[in-house]
Amino acid sequence: MSAVKERKKAAKAVESFTLTLAAKSSNEGFARTIAAAFAARLDPTVEELADIKTAVSEAVTNCVVHAYKNSRGKGEIRIKGQIFDDGRVVFEIKDKGCGMEDVEKCLQPLYTGDPEGERSGMGFTVMESFCDKLKVRSKPEKGTTVVLTKRLGGNV
Amino acid sequence: MRFTHKTTKDTLTLSLTGELDHHGAAATRKAMDAVILEQQPKKVVLELKDVHFCDSSGLGLLMGRYKTALTVGAVLTVKEPSPPVARIMKLAGLDKLIKTERSVEV
Numbered sequence: 301m302s303a304v305k306e307r308k309k310a311a312k313a314v315e316s317f318t319l320t321l322a323a324k325s326s327n328e329g330f331a332r333t334i335a336a337a338f339a340a341r342l343d344p345t346v347e348e349l350a351d352i353k354t355a356v357s358e359a360v361t362n363c364v365v366h367a368y369k370n371s372r373g374k375g376e377i378r379i380k381g382q383i384f385d386d387g388r389v390v391f392e393i394k395d396k397g398c399g400m401e402d403v404e405k406c407l408q409p410l411y412t413g414d415p416e417g418e419r420s421g422m423g424f425t426v427m428e429s430f431c432d433k434l435k436v437r438s439k440p441e442k443g444t445t446v447v448l449t450k451r452l453g454g455n456v
Numbered sequence: 457m458r459f460t461h462k463t464t465k466d467t468l469t470l471s472l473t474g475e476l477d478h479h480g481a482a483a484t485r486k487a488m489d490a491v492i493l494e495q496q497p498k499k500v501v502l503e504l505k506d507v508h509f510c511d512s513s514g515l516g517l518l519m520g521r522y523k524t525a526l527t528v529g530a531v532l533t534v535k536e537p538s539p540p541v542a543r544i545m546k547l548a549g550l551d552k553l554i555k556t557e558r559s560v561e562v
């Protein structure tokens with residue numbers, strides 16, 4: 301009984317931040333640097349930090365390139381970071397842009413909704429392979445939320 | 457992201473430095489294409505040892521320059537990709553399309 305209880309105990313968030321950024325390409329580097337600095341509290345390896353930087357960069361870039369493609373210069377990206385006491389770092393990247401009609405299709409490797417834009421269509425594939433978990437919620441005309449979870453070797 | 461270029465015989469070498477993301481790619485790809493189209497080389501070499509960050513927008517830049525090179529009949533190769541570049545090229549299978557030169561075999 302107590303063992304079951306122990307397993308079911310939800311992990312607790314011990315650190316968190318929220319950041320709102322203008323959806324501009326000049327903020328892509330800033331956003332991934334902030335994410336890496338936040339995750340650095342878990343004493344990650346150089347490789348793990350590179351993974352986090354790259355995955356966050358993909359999600360933020362998608363907000364800049366796709367979410368607000370019809371409202372250039374206007375639009376906000378909200379990034380929430382959390383560190384849990386079980387050693388996970390979670391980033392939620394949210395926009396209020398155009399959203400996706402078909403999320404499954406967008407997740408496919410090499411799929412891009414912007415064939416003229418010199419995109420590789422590999423953004424979600426990179427997020428998936430550089431993190432432990434990728435969650436995408438999206439609604440046309442409402443926006444998109446991407447949740448990236450990575451478990452880091454050390455503990456808090 | 458910055459780049460410099462030099463030409464020796466039929467080969468145009470573009471050396472990239474910095475972070476190869478969407479911001480950097482958008483700011484430099486037109487200038488790279490302008491050099492390729494102006495010089496009309498037989499071979500284009502992208503030297504990538506000093507690219508310390510690369511995401512999937514960087515892949516877009518590599519594929520785009522590969523295509524530009526083809527329009528002038530040139531072959532594009534990648535020289536000494538840094539670890540982040542090599543890793544993401546491999547993930548996308550781009551290492552099968554674009555030939556990679558390394559001074560030291562790994």
Ligand SMILES: Nc1ncnc2c1ncn2[C@@H]1O[C@H](COP(=O)(O)OP(=O)(O)O)[C@@H](O)[C@H]1O
Pocket residue numbers: 358362363365366367368395397398399400406407411412413414419420421422423424425444512
């Ligand atoms: N935040 C977003 N808002 C709207 N559409 C998005 C968003 N993120 C991704 N997409 C859609 O999913 C597609 C695939 O994304 P991705 O794998 O990153 O490839 P790429 O950015 O190279 O097109 C995009 O081309 C776009 O159509």
Ligand SMILES: [Mg+2]
Pocket residue numbers: 358361362422423424512
């Ligand atoms: Mg993308």
